[in-house]
Amino acid sequence: MAARYYDGETAAVEEVMLRVTSHELVIYRPTDSSIVARWPVADLSVLGDSHHEAVPPLAIRGSEARLIVEDPAWRAQLATLLPALKPLALEPVRVAPRLGGYSLAIVALVGLFWSAIEYGTDYAVPLLPYTLQAKLGETVLDELLADKEMCHGKAGVAAINRLANDLARGAGYKHDVTVHIVAGGPVNAFTLPGSILVFYSDLIDQAKDSSQVAGVLAHEIGHVVHDHPIKGVARAYGIDLLIKVLSGGYSDILSTFGTGGSALLAMRNGRAFEREADATGVRLLEQRGLRADGVSTFFEQMLEKEPSDAASAAGIWSSHPPTRERIDATKRPPTGTPAFSAAEWQALRNVCK
Amino acid sequence: MSDASSPWVQAAAPTAAPTAAPPQGSATAPGTPWAPDLAPSRPVYDGQLGELYSIYLRHLALMLVTLGWSRFWGRTRIRRYVWNHLSVLGDRFEYRGRGLELMIGFLLALLLVGGWAGLMYLVWIHVFHEKPFASFGLFDLFSLSVVLIGFPLAYVGHYAGLRYRLSRTRWRGIRCGMAGSAWGYGATATFLQFTNAMTGYLLTPVVSVNLARPRIANARVGTLPFAFAGRAGDIYGRYLGYYFLNILAWVVAAVVTFMAIGGTLESFGVSSDDFLKLLSHPSLRTVAVVLAIAFGAYLLFGLLILPLRCWWQAYLMRYLVTHSRAGNVLFATAISTWQMWGFLVLNYLIVLLTLGLGWPWVMHRTMKLIAGQLWIYGAPNGAEIRQPADRGPSHGEGLLDMFDVSGV
Numbered sequence: 001m002a003a004r005y006y007d008g009e010t011a012a013v014e015e016v017m018l019r020v021t022s023h024e025l026v027i028y029r030p031t032d033s034s035i036v037a038r039w040p041v042a043d044l045s046v047l048g049d050s051h052h053e054a055v056p057p058l059a060i061r062g063s064e065a066r067l068i069v070e071d072p073a074w075r076a077q078l079a080t081l082l083p084a085l086k087p088l089a090l091e092p093v094r095v096a097p098r099l100g101g102y103s104l105a106i107v108a109l110v111g112l113f114w115s116a117i118e119y120g121t122d123y124a125v126p127l128l129p130y131t132l133q134a135k136l137g138e139t140v141l142d143e144l145l146a147d148k149e150m151c152h153g154k155a156g157v158a159a160i161n162r163l164a165n166d167l168a169r170g171a172g173y174k175h176d177v178t179v180h181i182v183a184g185g186p187v188n189a190f191t192l193p194g195s196i197l198v199f200y201s202d203l204i205d206q207a208k209d210s211s212q213v214a215g216v217l218a219h220e221i222g223h224v225v226h227d228h229p230i231k232g233v234a235r236a237y238g239i240d241l242l243i244k245v246l247s248g249g250y251s252d253i254l255s256t257f258g259t260g261g262s263a264l265l266a267m268r269n270g271r272a273f274e275r276e277a278d279a280t281g282v283r284l285l286e287q288r289g290l291r292a293d294g295v296s297t298f299f300e301q302m303l304e305k306e307p308s309d310a311a312s313a314a315g316i317w318s319s320h321p322p323t324r325e326r327i328d329a330t331k332r333p334p335t336g337t338p339a340f341s342a343a344e345w346q347a348l349r350n351v352c353k
Numbered sequence: 354m355s356d357a358s359s360p361w362v363q364a365a366a367p368t369a370a371p372t373a374a375p376p377q378g379s380a381t382a383p384g385t386p387w388a389p390d391l392a393p394s395r396p397v398y399d400g401q402l403g404e405l406y407s408i409y410l411r412h413l414a415l416m417l418v419t420l421g422w423s424r425f426w427g428r429t430r431i432r433r434y435v436w437n438h439l440s441v442l443g444d445r446f447e448y449r450g451r452g453l454e455l456m457i458g459f460l461l462a463l464l465l466v467g468g469w470a471g472l473m474y475l476v477w478i479h480v481f482h483e484k485p486f487a488s489f490g491l492f493d494l495f496s497l498s499v500v501l502i503g504f505p506l507a508y509v510g511h512y513a514g515l516r517y518r519l520s521r522t523r524w525r526g527i528r529c530g531m532a533g534s535a536w537g538y539g540a541t542a543t544f545l546q547f548t549n550a551m552t553g554y555l556l557t558p559v560v561s562v563n564l565a566r567p568r569i570a571n572a573r574v575g576t577l578p579f580a581f582a583g584r585a586g587d588i589y590g591r592y593l594g595y596y597f598l599n600i601l602a603w604v605v606a607a608v609v610t611f612m613a614i615g616g617t618l619e620s621f622g623v624s625s626d627d628f629l630k631l632l633s634h635p636s637l638r639t640v641a642v643v644l645a646i647a648f649g650a651y652l653l654f655g656l657l658i659l660p661l662r663c664w665w666q667a668y669l670m671r672y673l674v675t676h677s678r679a680g681n682v683l684f685a686t687a688i689s690t691w692q693m694w695g696f697l698v699l700n701y702l703i704v705l706l707t708l709g710l711g712w713p714w715v716m717h718r719t720m721k722l723i724a725g726q727l728w729i730y731g732a733p734n735g736a737e738i739r740q741p742a743d744r745g746p747s748h749g750e751g752l753l754d755m756f757d758v759s760g761v
Contacts, residue, residue: 004444006526010737011575013444013525047449052408052430053437054399055445057526064740070520095403102410109417190695247709268748294705
């Protein structure tokens with residue numbers, strides 16, 4: 001049995017022959033049969049295995065010496081003589097079935113991962129400790145409002161918080177909702193994790209009546225009760241992770257591609273969330289016998305101001321459905337009790353003064 | 354150059370005449386005229402693409418199951434395969450790194466970033482929070498600071514990662530290694546790259562040579578150090594030619610692109626508004642058209658810009674390799690512009706178009722390229738190369754994993 005011997009102290013190479021006895025591996029020079037080394041069988045080990053190494057080195061405990069048996073037939077013979085050296089000559093890998101098996105497993109796992117992101121978040125997110133969600137929401141709020149002026153009119157802030165919590169409780173939501181009002185624009189409102197709502201005062205100023213503000217507030221409560229903010233974070237993170245894992249985490253080119261892809265998917269999630277929040281908002285107002293036409297009239301007002309409709313123009317790149325579609329879905333008759341009393345509405349109009 | 358011919362075959366022949374004293378420890382008998390052994394050889398790579406793929410796909414499946422945490426072990430298995438299928442002078446390399454070492458490196462880097470985040474939080478609380486001049490928040494501050502430290506740390510990570518990989522690589526049972534300071538390399542690289550950007554990339558030869566030097570000259574096989582004798586001045590002439598030709602090519606490409614896109618849209622009677630509408634509501638046809646345009650732009654870019662870049666990169670590679678040696682062992686390559694195109698551009702496209710699944714193919718192609726294009730002249734005296742006392746770092750590649758793409 002021929003092999004190459006490295007002594008572990010220098011990079012010198014010796015062509016050697018091997019002889020196996022019951023308790024040792026004898027390494028000797030073929031020229032004069034002088035002994036190079038005697039390795040006790042009990043101390044032998046194989047570094048690696050023949051599935052990963054072309055020629056797994058044979059080593060002896062406590063030394064950096066190596067024995068390299070290039071010939072696969074001799075390696076197999078050695079492994080037969082000394083069963084502890086089995087990794088020297090494992091059964092050869094049958095590549096095609098293995099590739100097929102792993103490919104199928106990957107497709108199945110991607111499907112499972114995708115389903116977990118798409119549907120699993122609905123079940124997993126409510127299990128997330130609420131204190132963590134609240135902490136995240138407060139941190140983002142601090143971040144967003146660092147240089148913004150807040151409106152502190154007590155009665156106005158109390159009025160909007162009263163209605164927000166009434167609507168949330170009506171939906172069976174068990175946490176307190178907090179609404180903050182920021183002075184100025186844009187004409188917008190949004191929801192953060194931890195039941196935090198932010199309204200811009202321009203929205204209140206430009207509302208034709210209290211039902212429009214109530215409609216938008218009910219829409220935002222729709223986001224709150226469906227845990228949309230934290231679901232959005234979880235899905236975005238999940239998609240990002242899936243792309244990274246699938247690309248082996250190796251390619252920055254793919255990360256760039258992936259960022260575009262996950263942005264599109266986030267927008268798609270966004271549109272679905274908006275539709276759900278629209279429907280829930282209107283339902284919550286109707287359940288309490290309150291006027292529920294506010295959100296559709298508010299959208300109509302927006303569309304009059306900007307007929308080109310940014311959401312419609314942006315198409316698949318928009319986080320919101322087209323405004324016309326939202327108007328059609330939320331259109332209700334102007335009936336029902338006003339959501340705010342006259343005094344509350346007045347206080348809300350003056351909240352920044 | 355033909356794959357079978359050595360680029361130095363002509364130069365090697367006349368060196369048989371006695372020219373210099375034999376190196377210490379040489380086996381040449383006293384009084385015998387010393388002739389340096391300049392027998393050419395090339396590395397041999399005998400890995401099989403199918404086998405590499407089966408290791409890679411298993412790694413991907415495990416990545417999905419473990420949400421990416423198995424990557425340290427997967428990377429290690431791939432390296433074991435690739436290293437051991439590459440041999441130099443008839444002896445295979447060994448990779449003896451462990452997945453656990455990579456994971457510890459990553460966790461330490463995570464700790465470093467966590468500490469940095471804490472520091473930034475304190476800065477934000479005490480300097481910016483609720484101050485009238487503060488127009489950016491904690492996330493802005495953290496993101497900006499990570500970009501600032503990430504750039505130098507990626508270079509530190511490159512060097513430290515190379516040190517780790519070399520310390521886990523053995524040839525003839527002897528550990529390789531890397532001297533020098535990773536932090537020093539990071540500082541030099543950051544300074545050079547910044548200065549190069551500030552001077553319109555006119556310092557690229559200085560940067561290339563001065564960043565190659567520590568990586569080559571600090572590397573060693575056991576006690577045998579590598580040496581690098583390159584000088585930026587040697588390659589400046591070629592670089593300036595590339596630099597100005599590149600500018601010209603960009604101008605031509607920009608003009609042709611604008612004329613082609615404008616002309617195409619007009620000839621179809623499409624206004625810019627229509628064009629934007631098409632993009633926001635894409636049909637299958639729009640996607641096909643966008644892909645066709647992208648392919649056209651790539652062809653134009655590929656025809657004008659990339660060959661120039663590959664021409665320069667191939668030249669730079671030839672220069673760096675031929676100016677490196679390990680003791681009495683010399684290196685050479687005659688890698689051509691076309692081969693560099695295959696390495697830089699085609700490999701990029703393979704990874705991109707296969708959404709990452711082509712990575713083993715790229716690795717296989719790269720190993721084949723190294724085996725086909727690297728020429729080694731002479732052989733070291735094995736008895737003179739001793740096992741180093743230093744065992745290298747106990748963990749590795751955390752910074753590389755955190756701030757850069759570590760690959761395999």
